[in-house]
Amino acid sequence: MTKSPNYWNYAKKYISKKDKVMSALIKKYKSPSEIILKSRKDVFYSLCKSIIGQQISVAAANAVFIKFKKKCKNKINAKNVNKLTIAQLKSCGLSRLKALGIKSLSRQILDKTFNPKIIKNMNDEDAILYLSNLRQIGRWSAEMILLFTYNRPNIWPIQDIGLLRAISKNYKKKYLPPEKFISLLKNRFSPYCSVATWYLWRSIDPEPIQY
Numbered sequence: 542m543t544k545s546p547n548y549w550n551y552a553k554k555y556i557s558k559k560d561k562v563m564s565a566l567i568k569k570y571k572s573p574s575e576i577i578l579k580s581r582k583d584v585f586y587s588l589c590k591s592i593i594g595q596q597i598s599v600a601a602a603n604a605v606f607i608k609f610k611k612k613c614k615n616k617i618n619a620k621n622v623n624k625l626t627i628a629q630l631k632s633c634g635l636s637r638l639k640a641l642g643i644k645s646l647s648r649q650i651l652d653k654t655f656n657p658k659i660i661k662n663m664n665d666e667d668a669i670l671y672l673s674n675l676r677q678i679g680r681w682s683a684e685m686i687l688l689f690t691y692n693r694p695n696i697w698p699i700q701d702i703g704l705l706r707a708i709s710k711n712y713k714k715k716y717l718p719p720e721k722f723i724s725l726l727k728n729r730f731s732p733y734c735s736v737a738t739w740y741l742w743r744s745i746d747p748e749p750i751q752y
Contacts, residue, residue: 546692552733559729562711566740584657585650586617587690588675591682592642593635601634608633619650642677649675665693688735697727697734707741 557564593609594602612633613621622643630640649655655675660668665687672683684698698704708723709716730737 546694548694548733549736552694552736556730556733556737560726563730563737563740566711566744570740570743582690584660584686584690585619585646587686588646588678588682589617589622589643591685592639592646592677595639595677595682605634609635619647622647623651639677642675645676660691665695688738693735695732695734697730697738699723701738703742703745704738707745711741711744
């Protein structure tokens, strides 16, 4: 993993001034051992982890991922994954659709019909659309990749249940929080919605999410 994004410390000060709730969260989770947003800079690895984690608990996803990593001989890359059969992938605990998605991804990396290198030159929305063309990758998964792998500073994943729960809890709103209020927060936290998202997640989960 690499060091935290260079905008992180400034962003904390920025959103703290904008919002009292966020200021309190940042102070609460401030410590010498603070685990902040970091990236592996490995798009294939992160996409595989994202597909595996779809619609299952964190614990279940971790268990499947451990088996998947072992099946890849501890080296998760397109060449190793492409050698695996759908049956072998399913034996890790993957559904057929997820297995097909990961297999398709490995082929597209190898035949270069998907090129992660061009994403860094795209704006957020174009990058989301590009990633969403991949099998089993929708908007939420694409946003997770931009946030965790590319460390984009202004990702506000409003399809994420954890984020919506955290907004409801911290701002004392009903669940689901009103769309107008979610948009208000986005405007308030921009251009550092990713940082706000991370602290909101921390408020409901003691273990920070990583992809």
